[in-house]
Amino acid sequence: MAPLARVRNWLDERFGWDELLAPLRHKTVPIHRYSYWYFLGGITLFLFGVQVCTGILLLLYYRPSANEAFESVQYIMTQVQFGWLVRSVHSWAANLMIFTAFLHMFSVLFLRAYRKPRELTWVSGMLLLFLAMGFGFSGYLLPWNTLAFFATKVGTDIAGQVPFVGHRLMVFLRGGDEVTGATLSRFFGFHVAVLPGLITLLISIHLLLVQRFGISVPARIEPEWKVLPQEKREMRFFPNFLLRELMAWYIALGVLGALAAFSPWGLGTKADPFAPAPAGIKPEWYFLFMFQTLKLIPAKLGMLDGEVVGILTFSLAGLIWLLVPFLDGTKRTQRLVTGAAMFVVAYMGAMTAYGYVAK
Amino acid sequence: MHCAREAEVAAPGRRRFLGMLLGGGLFASALSFFYPVLRYLVPPRLTDMGGDTVVAGKVGELRPNTGKIFRFGSRPGLLMLGSDGQYRALSATCTHLSCTVQYRGDLRQVWCACHNGMYDLAGRNLSGPPPRPLEQYDVHVRGDEIIVSRRREA
Numbered sequence: 183m184a185p186l187a188r189v190r191n192w193l194d195e196r197f198g199w200d201e202l203l204a205p206l207r208h209k210t211v212p213i214h215r216y217s218y219w220y221f222l223g224g225i226t227l228f229l230f231g232v233q234v235c236t237g238i239l240l241l242l243y244y245r246p247s248a249n250e251a252f253e254s255v256q257y258i259m260t261q262v263q264f265g266w267l268v269r270s271v272h273s274w275a276a277n278l279m280i281f282t283a284f285l286h287m288f289s290v291l292f293l294r295a296y297r298k299p300r301e302l303t304w305v306s307g308m309l310l311l312f313l314a315m316g317f318g319f320s321g322y323l324l325p326w327n328t329l330a331f332f333a334t335k336v337g338t339d340i341a342g343q344v345p346f347v348g349h350r351l352m353v354f355l356r357g358g359d360e361v362t363g364a365t366l367s368r369f370f371g372f373h374v375a376v377l378p379g380l381i382t383l384l385i386s387i388h389l390l391l392v393q394r395f396g397i398s399v400p401a402r403i404e405p406e407w408k409v410l411p412q413e414k415r416e417m418r419f420f421p422n423f424l425l426r427e428l429m430a431w432y433i434a435l436g437v438l439g440a441l442a443a444f445s446p447w448g449l450g451t452k453a454d455p456f457a458p459a460p461a462g463i464k465p466e467w468y469f470l471f472m473f474q475t476l477k478l479i480p481a482k483l484g485m486l487d488g489e490v491v492g493i494l495t496f497s498l499a500g501l502i503w504l505l506v507p508f509l510d511g512t513k514r515t516q517r518l519v520t521g522a523a524m525f526v527v528a529y530m531g532a533m534t535a536y537g538y539v540a541k
Numbered sequence: 542m543h544c545a546r547e548a549e550v551a552a553p554g555r556r557r558f559l560g561m562l563l564g565g566g567l568f569a570s571a572l573s574f575f576y577p578v579l580r581y582l583v584p585p586r587l588t589d590m591g592g593d594t595v596v597a598g599k600v601g602e603l604r605p606n607t608g609k610i611f612r613f614g615s616r617p618g619l620l621m622l623g624s625d626g627q628y629r630a631l632s633a634t635c636t637h638l639s640c641t642v643q644y645r646g647d648l649r650q651v652w653c654a655c656h657n658g659m660y661d662l663a664g665r666n667l668s669g670p671p672p673r674p675l676e677q678y679d680v681h682v683r684g685d686e687i688i689v690s691r692r693r694e695a
Contacts, residue, residue: 239581261585264577432570 209396209419214403216293220423221430222286223392227385228431229279232438233317236272237374244324246370248363251326252452259449270442278438280318280468283311291523294510295398301507303391306384308504313381318466320373326366331453332463334369335361340476343489344497362455464537471530472496474537499526587615594690597630600682608644608651611689617641618678618689619651623662630689631664632676642675651675 193199211220243262245254258265287307290296296304323334338361342352357364397419399407407414417423465473475496479488502509510519597611597620608621610633619633621644631651633641640655650667651660659667664675681688 239578242582263580263583263585265581267577268581435570435574 205393206420207418209393210416211397211419211423212399212403213415213417214400216400216403219286219289219293220397221427222282222289224427225430225434226279226282226286228434229275229282229438230381230385232275232435233272233279234378236268236275239268240272241374246324246366248326248366248453251324251366252449255325255449266446267442270446271438273447274441274445275438276318276321277466278434278441280314280466283314284468287311288523288527291506292520293398294401294516296507297398297401297510298507300391300395300398303388303395304507305504306388306391310381310384310388312500313377313384315468317373317377317381318468320369320377322466323366323369324373325449326453327450328453328457328460329450329463331361331455332459333465334365336463336473337465337469338365340489340493343487343493345490345494360455467534467538470537471533474533474540477540594688596686597680597689598687600685600687606646606649610641610643613678613689619644619675620680620687620689621651621662624649628680628682628687629662630678630680631660632678634675635671636666636673636675637669637671 190199211217240258243254243258243265245251255269258269260266262268290304290307319334319337323330338352338355341355342348344351353359355365355368356362357368464470472492476489476492479492481488483491506519510516595611595613595618597613597618598609603609603620603622605622605626606624608619610617611620612618613632617633619631619642621629621631623629631642633643635642635653635655635658637653637656637658640653642651642653642658642660645652648659649662651662651664652658653660653669653671656670658669658671660671660675661667664677666672666674677692678689679692681690
């Protein structure tokens with residue numbers, strides 16, 4: 183017997199290997215004109231893996247303190263061999279991951295893949311998206327440069343505007359009343375310990391649910407296949423779809439490598455808490471639409487602070503987003519959800535573009 | 542998207558060629574991926590800031606028959622003032638397992654606390670596990686500064 187087959191037999195005798203892998207072998211992927219959207223979740227997962235690997239590499243040299251953080255990142259980028267590449271890949275993959283996660287979310291939304299029985303898959307996915315944004319927000323501060331310092335000041339200040347619990351939330355995030363080295367320690371802890379733990383748990387749940395329910399047939403395709411059953415086509419997940427997915431990962435890696443090598447991420451200047459904020463302080467692009475909206479809201483709206491109204495509106499919108507599967511019942515609400523989703527895409531796109539152009 | 546069509550059975554030669562092309566491409570990709578990672582893991586050499594000469598202390602700082610540890614580059618050195626009034630300096634890194642040694646006034650010897658290694662004032666290993674003598678440094682007094690420098694070979 184070949185050595186590989188013997189190892190396989192050994193494992194199978196003890197763990198029932200073949201039985202464990204059976205669901206994977208029976209799993210199929212529907213084939214239709216929207217099938218390409220199925221790749222996005224996998225690509226996001228791949229980019230997350232890249233983040234874990236490059237994050238661990240960065241941990242070997244990074245020092246999380248206000249006195250050393252900037253210098254250690256500078257050291258990584260100038261002294262350590264290929265350090266510039268590792269850091270650049272980490273920054274680029276972070277942004278691409280958020281981007282593909284958003285695309286994945288919108289594709290699920292427009293194909294209405296969150297329908298019964300997949301409501302909780304949607305909820306776990308939305309929580310993953312929020313966590314990914316938390317990763318972005320906490321990671322942005324770690325190089326301790328001017329832009330990140332003021333973006334964190336603004337971001338945590340916005341959290342401080344939340345009614346009733348705002349101040350406590352802000353102090354919790356900052357580790358004090360101001361953004362200081364204590365904030366850096368905290369954000370580092372969130373970024374490398376708290377969030378990774380949570381996201382690992384949630385990814386496991388998300389994937390288990392996907393495995394349990396199988397892959398959704400889009401709402402528009404399902405009735406077509408009911409009428410014409412001979413049109414229905416499927417592909418085996420293993421190995422047919424998986425090989426295609428691996429090809430997508432390979433392309434993603436190529437894009438990532440090209441972006442990181444030809445457009446390396448900058449570092450800026452070291453944060454000085456006692457210097458005035460420079461012009462053009464902006465958060466990462468995925469927070470830009472909220473940032474720009476808050477800038478446009480007048481200081482007072484009737485009795486309420488403009489900021490508070492903005493924050494409450496976004497929180498409420500986020501909550502409704504999270505609960506979309508439970509709102510989508512009748513034909514009318516379906517049309518409402520799709521309409522609202524289209525409006526949100528247009529709004530986010532326009533506000534992000536405006537935020538880029540605006541001074 | 543189409544299912545893989547298996548009707549077309551490629552000639553074995555062509556199949557092997559394509560397999561080699563694919564395998565070779567993947568191998569090259571993996572190589573270009575892991576090479577930077579392996580290089581990244583090697584820490585950059587620190588520039589030795591101390592050079593070969595360092596101010597180890599001030600005259601009058603040490604009482605006779607005592608010693609002190611000073612920084613020599615990134616490693617510790619041991620400066621001693623003997624009861625004969627002479628300064629001596631040695632590497633303070635034990636040649637056994639790299640603990641930092643100390644001067645024992647009661648024994649008039651250099652002692653390593655980790656495994657009870659003993660050296661004399663010239664750094665020669667007398668007893669215990671140390672396999673080699675400690676490196677000796679030159680000591681000069683310039684003004685009120687005690688200058689320690691590495692011995693030039695040859």
